[in-house]
Amino acid sequence: MKHEVCKLDELPVGQMRSVMIDNVAVVVVHAPDGRLRALRDTCSHFGAQLSRGTLRQMVVGDTHGSYALSADTFVLQCPWHGYEYNIDNGQCPADPEHARVKSYQVTVQDGAVLVDR
């Protein structure tokens, strides 16, 4: 079921906001590249509010000592212990099998941001 959480112009690029949908905390993310994503706003580790964390490009590197910012993967980093969650699927890149939060579909309709939960 789709829920209107805010107007698009209320969520600038690079920002996120925490909303409650049916008593569930959800963080809606407007990534710097324009994509809109939503995750459960509760870290799978100790339950911190992810919306108080940091949205950033994921740091990647395939060989020792190499660091780069991913062009297409953004992570939301927990404000407590630094767990990262891929905003596209809610998986923690370090431990996708065990550390993950639920992700939700986000659409824009008539200037409104809708989260499907």
Add this chain to the structure above:
Amino acid sequence: MIKVEPVSKAASEAAVSTLLIDTDVHEYLHAATELLPYLDPVWQKYMTETRWDKSRISQHAYGTPTQFHGTRAEWLLPDGTMGTDLEQMRTMLFGEEHVTHAILNGFFHVSAMRGNYEFATALASAYNDWQVEKWLVPEPRLFGSVHVVARDPQQAAREIDRVAEHPQIAQVFLPVVSDCEYGDPFYRPIFKAAAKHGLSIAFHHGQETHSGVGYPRYFVEWHTLAPPQGSIAQLVSIITNGVFDEFPELHLVLLETGVAWVPWLMWRLDQQYREYRREIPWVKRLPSLHMRDNVRVSTQPMGDLKTRDFVSLVNMVESDRIFVFATDFPHYDADSLGNVLPESIPTALRNKIMYENALESYPRLAHVKPPT
């Protein structure tokens, strides 16, 4: 998660009449001069003229706990040495201890030498040739190590290339030298050469290994802490610096570190990796997954773990592939099969530790088959 429970003595006795691979046996030189025939004349002259002996490699201040020079009373040789006689090893290790195959680790840690690296390299080569001639050629049940000077990784890689040709060479031996952090890319040629030849890497402490506070006042402190702490530090370095991501087939065997720390490290390092993955993005898997696939830990010293405790430990590490049997022959604190793996250990797990895990971890032992 594997599920193992202690079983009755009768149910597990069938496992005894099979392979028993000992991953930690120490052969010794009587004296460094035994290497003279294997040295280039320039180094023969150097060793003779300077009266160089192996005590110059590294020595800590502690004595041994008994009057038998660091070995068991029954294993002390008439000349006061230990581990210098192949015939005695046959009798004691393959006979009385029921070992069927053994990996030699020596106790000649040239990587611990401070300076004089050209001579150290010559010593490593001489030792390797001595090991092959004196131990491996006459005894096919023995497998050997390539000893290298880790502080010169390019030369070490060349020595691995040279010695690896011998079919009984099973691993590259690296002493746990506290100011060498083996995960550093500086040392990567050693791991690359080992992987190229299908050799495992063994870590073992020596007198050069520090505890977390360096050299404590007493041996009891050092011997409690230095072997596990030194090897754990090296293992964390290896994992976080991406050695297993670069060489996914490489096996690392940690010798004489004890066993009970393994689940703690898995939990702690996994947690830290979840928090700091972005600092080491070249590491692509949880450290505990690398440990289960690439790391083996010898059982000696098993300590006072009861069967049920050990079975619980195996469950905690969620793998029956980690532990490999070792005696530490001929040292005073050696373990015997009956003490390490009592009959109440389930047969399947016992077989894993007695030989299956070793066969998986040392590609050079692939031809060794259990009796049918």
